[in-house]
Amino acid sequence: MEHRKISRAVISRLPRYHRYLGDLLEAGVERISSNDLSKKMNVTASQIRQDLNNFGGFGQQGYGYNVKYLYTEIGKILGLNKTHNFIIIGAGNLGQALANYASFEKSGFILKSLFDVNPRLEGMSIRGIQVRMMDELVDFLQNNEIEIAALTIPKSKVVEVADLLVANGIKAIWNFAHMDLDLPKDVIVESVHLSDSLMQLSYNISRRKEAKKK
Ligand code: NAI
Incomplete structure (x- = not known):
């Protein structure tokens, strides 16, 4: 259709x-x-x-x-009739939480690997998915069909890592770091800020309190 x-x-x-x-x-x-x-x-x-x-x-x-x-x-x-392979860069608190959430797979988002620079995380796996070191990233991208990269790294590292991903063929970034990315037009960036949602909640709480006062 x-x-x-x-x-x-x-x-x-x-x-x-x-x-x-x-x-x-x-x-x-x-x-x-x-x-x-x-x-x-x-x-x-x-x-x-x-x-x-x-x-x-x-x-x-x-x-x-x-x-x-x-x-x-x-x-x-929504493109959910196809599968989308993705990786997570930054296997800290948020990266691991995302990796632990199995429901993405039900919608066709298949997590292939996590990457980090912290050697203490080397060899670790989450739900059977391996955490690799960043020096393996370029090779991994060349040998696997990865469509999306989720960024759960410190803000100060985001520009450098996003550039590396784009230089190696990534065209879609799911950005959790609080940093706007200035990337070529053919790269799609979707940013998520949980705090925006929390602020909406806070706004509605304040509004309700104001309304009660009246
Ligand atoms: P964390 O410190 O637990 O994890 C960050 C991980 O990134 C660490 O394992 C670290 O070794 C790794 N890392 C650092 N530099 C790297 C690099 N160049 N390449 C690959 N990995 C690297 O931090 P947490 O709590 O998981 O937060 C991660 C990011 O997500 C932060 O930027 C934080 O502000 C953001 N965040 C965003 C939220 C949102 O709603 N958008 C909610 C929570 C956190």
């Missing part, structure tokens, strides 16, 4: 649709109306219809959405 260009706002909501539909599928639900999906997801039914209309033909009047079909199609749009 050909998809026309979809706005970033819609794309940013797709992972959530995918997650909810996955839960429904697991629960054996075959179809769902936009109203029921809307109640479950706490978004308006019209937002759901508008979002999903972007892809055309998913919903049918009086029938609702076919959960499996919608789940699969959204998965395809």
Whole structure:
């Protein structure tokens, strides 16, 4: 199925649709109306219809959405119908926590190795996945098809490591370090800042307190 260009706002909501539909599928639900999906997801039914209309033909009047079909199609749009090999650079607290999270594999993200400079971590493995030293990185990239590199290293090392990765063919970076990266246009960078989410929470707490005072 050909998809026309979809706005970033819609794309940013797709992972959530995918997650909810996955839960429904697991629960054996075959179809769902936009109203029921809307109640479950706490978004308006019209937002759901508008979002999903972007892809055309998913919903049918009086029938609702076919959960499996919608789940699969959204998965395809998100590129989840293919596997993506990734590595983690920096096997410290965060790198190890990510490596311990097995659910990425369910969505097709396959962790192939972790890399670090700390010799104490040499030979260690997490869920059977080996931690290697940084001097093995270039060889490893040449001999394995790695699409994504997650960066969980100190901020001061990020520019140098990102340049090395890009010079060795990496085109997608999942950046956890609090440093903006200035890389060639064909390199995709997705940055994650847990503290942004925490600040949103803090903002909402403050707002609720203000509202109570009134
Ligand atoms: P950590 O100190 O436990 O781990 C960092 C690891 O990177 C260490 O094992 C260290 O040996 C390794 N390392 C240092 N230089 C390296 C290099 N040039 N190449 C490869 N490995 C190298 O630190 P932690 O807590 O795991 O944090 C890692 C990074 O993630 C930090 O930049 C931190 O600010 C960031 N962070 C970001 C979060 C977010 O929400 N985006 C949340 C938590 C941490």
